[in-house]
Amino acid sequence: MRSAKMEKAFWKDEILSDKQRKNLSILELVMKRGPISRTEISRLTGLNIVTVSNYITEFTENGLVIEKGLDVSTGGRRPTLVEINPKWGYMIGVGLTAFNIVGILVDAKAQIICEVKKERTSKTAEATIDKLVETVEDILSKSKIESNKIKGLGIGIPGVIDEEVQTIKWLGAMGLSMVSISGISLKDIFEKEFDIPALVEHDAACAVFGERWFGFEPEIKDMIYMYSGVGCGLIINGQIYFGSSGSAGEVGIFNPTEPDPEKRRQESINLGTWELDLGVVYNAKNAFKDGLKSKIFELAENDSEKINLELIVEASKTDDKLANELLEAAGMYLGKKIAFLVNLLNPEVVVIGGGMEKAGSLFMDTV
Incomplete structure (x- = not known):
């Protein structure tokens, strides 16, 4: 089994x-600029052309890189272009969002080949993990890609991960009891089930890494990825920041909008209210219990178990008073939290993701 240190190689340069x-x-x-010539790679990396050619030759022999035509000549022989071979291998990623469970299969060029979405209906940690496993099964079935061609499987989980043994120390935004899975390695579960190398990581750390890798130029060194408000991924001085025990960025248990210290304490204890949707669904269900009228409940067929974020957003589009109030309150809460983090860390970029960004303009404008 690979050590956590080796698995962290992509996250921390010093390793x-x-x-x-x-x-x-x-x-x-x-990956980012291909097809590209060896000469251009040498110029951009500062490595000499012989070193670059040796690495490219090794990649080509392994099938990871392929030649793709010729570049325009500035004099002399036209340089050969190279790019990532998309069929070299495939990767699977699964995780939770505010709306659902999402799984994707990508090729070696990070092009999405297959996507599967499932509703987040599970009430226990065990059932949620079963849903994640089921999502991977559906991807393999739908894509018809043989498992031996899958190079790796990544699982993004809200909460704190023990990096050494890949167990969950705290489930964070799942809002689920984890007593029965404490000490169980999710990595082992997925590797035993699929015989594919697996990595379990904090979802916000995965998200900020993805944004840093694919969305922004290397010049961006300081970034916050706000994962719906319950946690955030941090890049400080070009490196993902995990903190001393891996819990950096778990900002969901502090509510800066609640003036009563005792209520803040109770909310911190009752972590089940801090879902990936900023408590929007939780508050909507409470409104239903209180007998309030809303388009939300019509769409849910007066069944509180059917209330979800998608229905609330849909109701908001009809200018429903309760839906608007819920989304505006969530936007205000998230906005205050982002303002606090911006003042604390002074990032160059703040990205809002995890699903809540789909809640519409009322929510985002309030943020």
């Missing part, structure tokens, strides 16, 4: 050897 660092810098350029 990488010189060869691994050169590997990644070249592959990143080929």
Whole structure:
């Protein structure tokens, strides 16, 4: 089994050897800018052309990189272009959002081949994990890609992960009891089930890594990815920041909008209210119990168990008073939390994700 240290190689530069660092810098350029010539790679990385050619030759022999035509010549022989071979292998990623469970299969160029979505209806941690496993099964069935061609499986989980043994120390925004799965390695569960190398990581850390890798130029060194308000991924000075025990970014248990210290304490204890949707569904269900009238409940057929974020957003589009109030309150809460983090960390970029960004303009404008 690979150590957590090796698995963290993609997250922390100081763990990488010189060869691994050169590997990644070249592959990143080929991934992002391919087709690209060896000469251009040499210019952009600062590595000499012989070193670049040696690495590209090794990648080509392994089937990871393929030649793709010729570049325009500025004099002399036209340079050969190279790019990532999309059929070299495939990766699966699964995780939770405010709306549902999402799983995707991508090829080696990170192009989405297959996507599966499932409703988040599970009430226990065990059932939620079963749903995640089921999502991977559906991806393999739907894509018809043989499991031996899958290079890796990533699982994004809200909460705190023990990196050494890949167990969950706290389930965070799941709002689920974890007593019965305490000490169980999710990595082992998925590797035993699918015989694919697996990595379990904090969802917000995965999200900020993805944004940093695919969405922004390397010049961006400080970034916050706000994962719906219950947690955030942090990049500080170009590195993902985990903190001393891996719990950095767990900001969901503090409510800056609640003036009563005792209520704040109770909310911190009752972590089940801090869902990925900022408590919007929880508050809507309470309104239903209180007998309030709303388009939300019509759409849910007067069944509180059918109330979800999608219905609330749909009701808001009809200018429903309760739906608007719920989304506006959530936007105000998230906005205050972001303002606090911006003042604390002074990032260059703040990204809002995790599903709540789909809640519409009322929510985002309030943020």
